Amino acid sequence: MGHKDFLPIILGSDENAYGNARLIHETYQIKPLLLCTRLLIPTMHSNLFNLVQVDRFDHDDVFPGALLSILEKHAVPNKKIVVIPCSDYYASLLTRHYSKFKGLIANHFISEELLNTFDTKDKFYKLCDQHGLNYPKTIVCEPQERENALEQMDFDFPIVVKPENSNAYEYLHSEFEGKKKVFFFDTKEDYLKMVRSMNKSDYSGKLIIQEFIPGSDNSMRVINSYSDENGKVKMMCLGQPVIEEYAPKTLGNYAAIISRSDMELYQQVKTFLEDIGYVGFSNIDMKYDNRTGKYMMFEINPRLGRSSLFVRAAGLNMIKVLIDNVVYGKDEECVYGEKKGLWTNVPKAVLQKYVADPNLSKEVNEMYKQKKVLRSLWYKEDLNLKRMLRIARYNYGHIKNFRNYYFKKQ
CATH class of the missing domain: 3.30.470.20 (ATP-grasp fold, B domain)
Known part of the structure; x- marks a missing residue:
């Protein structure tokens, strides 16, 4: 079983990407290709992979073409290419464009239909309902409802507030004062202060407002x-x-x-x-x-x-x-x-x-x-x-x- 049997391709350059490159090195002593828009600290100055930087690689209009040409360049008979996405948006790009790479990627990803049943928290909770899994009491709030969302609250403070998908591109790239991946609030006033700040930004996604499950x-x-x-x-x-x-x-x-x-x-x-x-x-x-x-x-x-x-x-x-x-x-x-x-x-x-x-x-x-x-x-x-x-x-x-x-x- 030599390394001639497959080529791993890692998408991303964070801790997750480094961890996977490390596992590949430890297990197979080979260098994967690492595809990303830019190196982040975890993957800097590393000798574990061959780097391919692609400008705007995480954008829908660049990703399929760029990945396809890399796959075609490395496609040889009897060598399977395995692609490992290290972020939600790379995973979703692979799911949505998978048919364009037919026959070139050895591993499979979930279908777009399935991804659409859980890619935001409110949809995931519907899925939990259907399958008898428990989840915290939740309000899903549309952008225009942010200021008066708490009126429908049937649970007590403290509350946890998060964007419907904190790893979504749109939230990652929005800017407002006090922005966090997750918020904890003890009072309505604190919540409103954050929301008014958020409303000045271009973030137009839903908010998830949840009861805080006790425990650290x-x-x-x-x-x-x-x-x-x-x-x-x-x-x-x-x-x-x-x-x-x-x-x-x-x-x-x-x-x-x-x-x-x-x-x-x-x-x-x-x-x-x-x-x-x-x-x-x-x-x-x-x-x-x-x-x-x-x-x-x-x-x-x-x-x-x-x-x-x-x-x-x-x-x-x-x-x-x-x-x-x-x-x-x-x-x-x-x-x-x-x-x-x-x-x-x-x-x-x-x-x-x-x-x-x-x-x-x-x-x-x-x-x-x-x-x-x-x-x-x-x-x-x-x-x-x-x-x-x-x-x-x-x-x-x-x-x-x-x-x-x-x-x-x-």
């Missing part, structure tokens, strides 16, 4: 899965976030995760994914509600997440299960994450200072002692002086962000 970051759960083209789930791994990020642009992203196991939850999510005919990688966020003992679903993303290396910390390999399936045609039983490991995107100092739960804190320290800690961007095989300096600075930025922005979400 460690009540969150995330499941990463891989489903083959027949919709059968082949790998699942559950993670418990230890802490999330707090800087406004990354608020709500997981900063560190301990891998867990919960067979009942695995079965529930597996049944759901197989019932809807899901294909490819998925990433489902939820929160454990200790008032009811139920898991409340938040969203599903059609790709691996930027924290997906927590699956590797659990001893599993999401890229290998994909390659085994689409390149080598293996069809094996579903593997469930059961081992414990710690993945972190922030320095140890941050975890020691901000993980409040004493049991978790003890567990984190144990993981460090047992050397069961994985950091996405720190990979021994890919350290040169420039990269080390860049990553050290990036880590220091995390320490500073926590100092400036951390707050308790209780």
Whole structure:
């Protein structure tokens, strides 16, 4: 089994893209192609991939043509091309334009019809209703209703407010004072202040207003899965976030995760994914509600997440299960994450200072002692002086962000 059998192409240049390049290097000792508009810090000064920069590659009018010419250039008999999107918009571009690449990409993606049933939170909750999954009480608010949306609230403060898709291009590129990925409000006045600021921007999407499920970051759960083209789930791994990020642009992203196991939850999510005919990688966020003992679903993303290396910390390999399936045609039983490991995107100092739960804190320290800690961007095989300096600075930025922005979400 040589590397002559396939060529991986990674779309994106963030932590997620780096994590996948690293997994490919570790497993197959080959360099994927990395396609992006520009390098972000996580992939700078790296020797793990061959870079192809394409201006406006993430735009609908550029993407299909640009990807097609790259696929055609690299297409050779008996070598399969596997494409790995690392953001929601690349995943959605692949889904929408897949037919244009016929025969050139070995792996499959979900259909546009399926994507349209969950690409915004309000649609995803309808899907949850149909499949008996729980989710928080929610108001979906049209742009013109923002100021008086709270009049229809049948739940109490505190509330959580987020754009219908915080990773959507339109929200990422809108500008207004106080912009965040997720907002937490204790009063109507605070909510209105943000909304009036947002109304001055060109963001015209819906807002999701939700009851806040009590519990801090460690009540969150995330499941990463891989489903083959027949919709059968082949790998699942559950993670418990230890802490999330707090800087406004990354608020709500997981900063560190301990891998867990919960067979009942695995079965529930597996049944759901197989019932809807899901294909490819998925990433489902939820929160454990200790008032009811139920898991409340938040969203599903059609790709691996930027924290997906927590699956590797659990001893599993999401890229290998994909390659085994689409390149080598293996069809094996579903593997469930059961081992414990710690993945972190922030320095140890941050975890020691901000993980409040004493049991978790003890567990984190144990993981460090047992050397069961994985950091996405720190990979021994890919350290040169420039990269080390860049990553050290990036880590220091995390320490500073926590100092400036951390707050308790209780």
